[in-house]
Each structure stands twice: as structure tokens, then as C-alpha cells.
Amino acid sequence: MYEFTAPFQNPSGSPIRELFKYLGEPGMISFAGGYPASDLFDVDGLKQAAARAYHDPNLCLQYGPTDGLPLLKHQLIQLMARRNVSCEPNEMLVTTGSQQGLDLLLRVLVSPGDVVVTEQPAYPATLQALRLQQAKIVTVPVDAHGIDVARLATLLASGTFARPKLLYTVPTFANPTGATITRERRIALLKLAVQYQFLIVEDDPYGDLRFSGDAVPSILSLASEVDGARDWVVHFASLSKIVAPGLRVGWTIAPTEITRRCVIAKQTVDLCSAPWTQAIAAEYLADGALERHLPRITAMYGRKCEALCNALHAQVGDALEFHRPEGGMFVWARLSESGNGIDASALLQRAIGNKVMFVPGKAFFADNVDAASLRLSFAAPGIADIEEGVTRLKRAYGEVTAGGA
Structure with a gap:
């Protein structure tokens, strides 16, 4: 009907x-x-942050900029600096959770039939989004140390599928495997992205949740070690797993031409993420509570x-x-x-x-x-x-x- x-x-x-x-x-x-x-x-820290945020009720209750409240972006840029990533405001987009960041990226970059590479097993919501975008999904197996980059290199060299638009990975404490891609594999992955000119989509909601072992730098932070690699990395992050998912605060860091188009796509989706929860998140981060x-x-x-x-x-x-x-x-x-x-x-x-x-x-x-x-x-x-x-x-x-x- x-x-x-x-x-x-x-x-x-x-x-x-x-x-x-x-x-x-x-x-x-x-x-x-x-x-x-x-x-x-x-709860107490967020309650106090909410009270401070509401000292300016108009900021909380009015529409905000599509790319995010400036005071929150400032705090997120500082947070990323502590993660050894430098970022300009026009490279960052605040999203309603990092899942929205993926949705916007697929809208502006992936047409039906385009090849997208994912690690396997992979986060189901990503597979669902790719299928709805009618992408052609190519999978690469993972082991205890994350995606098999040598296998990926073989697949890319084989020419059995078109050049991928994107490669999606959760490189640190992956969902579902819990695996972390080694530093050596991350560098190798960046070199492949530059060689074959595909975007690495780094989804990093769990990176701060390390309770043993040595930290591994994010793919985005390592991009400075490979010539031209920063142009081929999109980074998603979120407060959902480390503060509270109810805030629905995520952010995307990408080359400016990608970010600009994602901002326009977001205008048609929700105009802006909720300024109220953005302001709470900004106050929470500014206080050092995280x-x-x-x-x-x-x-x-x-x-x-x-x-x-x-x-x-x-x-x-x-x-x-x-x-x-x-x-x-x-x-x-x-x-x-x-x-x-x-x-x-x-x-x-x-x-x-x-x-x-x-x-x-x-x-x-x-x-x-x-x-x-x-x-x-x-x-x-x-x-x-x-x-x-x-x-x-x-x-x-x-x-x-x-x-x-």
C-alpha cells in the first residue's frame, strides 16, 4: 500500500x-x-554542572549553533589535546551521540554500491547503517590484536573490489571483541589509507576505559607520523560510555571539507544537538570532574x-x-x-x-x-x-x- x-x-x-x-x-x-x-x-557532579549551566537559561533553552556550542567545543578541543590530538573548531562537529556522526558521514560520502570496509565481527549498528545506505560491505577478520592489516593489504592489492570509500573500525577495546589494534598495525593502516585514498573512520567511545596494560595512541593522533594521513582520518568520540549516555553528546573530528558538509546534513536532521545537555557537558568538563x-x-x-x-x-x-x-x-x-x-x-x-x-x-x-x-x-x-x-x-x-x- x-x-x-x-x-x-x-x-x-x-x-x-x-x-x-x-x-x-x-x-x-x-x-x-x-x-x-x-x-x-x-550524579552529584552532573547535578552541580546542570545548576551552573542553568545560570544562563537562555543558552540552555534556545536553539544553538548546528556545529555545537562554542563553550563545549572549547572543552572538547582541550580534552582531545590531552589525548595528544590537535584540532581546530572548524574540524569539529558536536553530534547527538557518535552514532549520529556516522549517519551524517554516510549521508555525505557513501552512495549506493560504494565499497565500505569493516572489521569482522563489527558493531551491529554500523552494519545496519551501511545496509540502509546500500553500501557494499567488505569485511576483514580480526584477531586478539584487532583488524588483520596484512589481510587488508592483500585484499586491496588484489583488485577484487572497487577502491573503498571508508574503512570503519573501533580500534580500542572494540565492540564486540574487546581487542585493541597495536600501534604498529595503526601505522600500517594509515599508510594503506594514504596509498589507496580511503577514509579511516575511527570510532573511539571506549578509549578512556583502560584498566590494565599500556595505552595505545589513537589513530588520529598517530596520523602526524605518516605524510598526508591526517587528510584520511575521521574520528568519532562520545561521552556516553565515560559520563552518561543520556546526555547524548558526541563529536566528530574530520577534514574541514567533510565537516562542513556534515554540518549542512545535520541542519536537515535536528538543527542542533540539545544546547541544555551540551551546556551541562561543558560545565562538567570545565570543572575537571571527568x-x-x-x-x-x-x-x-x-x-x-x-x-x-x-x-x-x-x-x-x-x-x-x-x-x-x-x-x-x-x-x-x-x-x-x-x-x-x-x-x-x-x-x-x-x-x-x-x-x-x-x-x-x-x-x-x-x-x-x-x-x-x-x-x-x-x-x-x-x-x-x-x-x-x-x-x-x-x-x-x-x-x-x-x-x-
């Missing part, structure tokens, strides 16, 4: 958000959503990650293979060969019956799905719930292996 556009004739929703209907069940323990821990929100509060978050996430990994080793043992991350919010796991070929989706159904949830790995694959993989997020549940959740997962695994799937 209705004549929808081609991408929306039969669209698929987020496979992760479709699990949310189970969250309201009494006693459910969730390793599923990538939610930050709400009990770690700096630097004071981050150690509390990272310390607790480290304890939670340790609790999850230790419980998996103790209770599930060799049936589940995984790498222990050094930060972020996720553990990527795979049912091993000793798991008798169990499909993670079948395990999920038994797990839900035992009041525990995770995300089957198939949600993160554009092709060549690994049905034995799964993502576990340790950020939101408490340590006692993490340990109890693994006990329930073990029970579900026993039910599946007993033939009850």
Missing part, C-alpha cells in the same frame, strides 16, 4: 535491542546490552572484568574460549570444539530460561557468520550478579549439551 524507499521496504531492526524485551523479567541478569554501569554515574571520576569507573570495570573472566574459567572451563581485554566493556567468547558444535543462539534460549542473557555472535557479522561466538558485557551488572550469571550460564550450557536444545 505504501511506497517505501528501497532500504526501508523490508528493514531489519537492531538484533541487540530486540533482546531488551527480556530485561524486564524479574531476576534477569544481563550480559547483553553495552550499557555503562548506572551506579557509577557521577578526570576525577574516570579512575573510579576504570577501577570498577577492571574488577568486574576480572570477576567475569575468573568465573568463566572456573565454571565453564575449556568449553568457552576468550581473550581477557585490558579495558572497555566486553568479553568476546567462542564455544570451543569441545562444546559439541553448540550454536550460541540455542544456548541463549536456554540461558533466558535460566534468567541470564548475552548476545549471540551472529549479530556482529556481515557475512561468514560464526554461530559459536557470543558477546558478554561486564559493565552493567554488579560483581555478585556477574558470578551468579555465569553460574546460570553454566547451567544453561549443561541443558543444551544434555540434548535439550
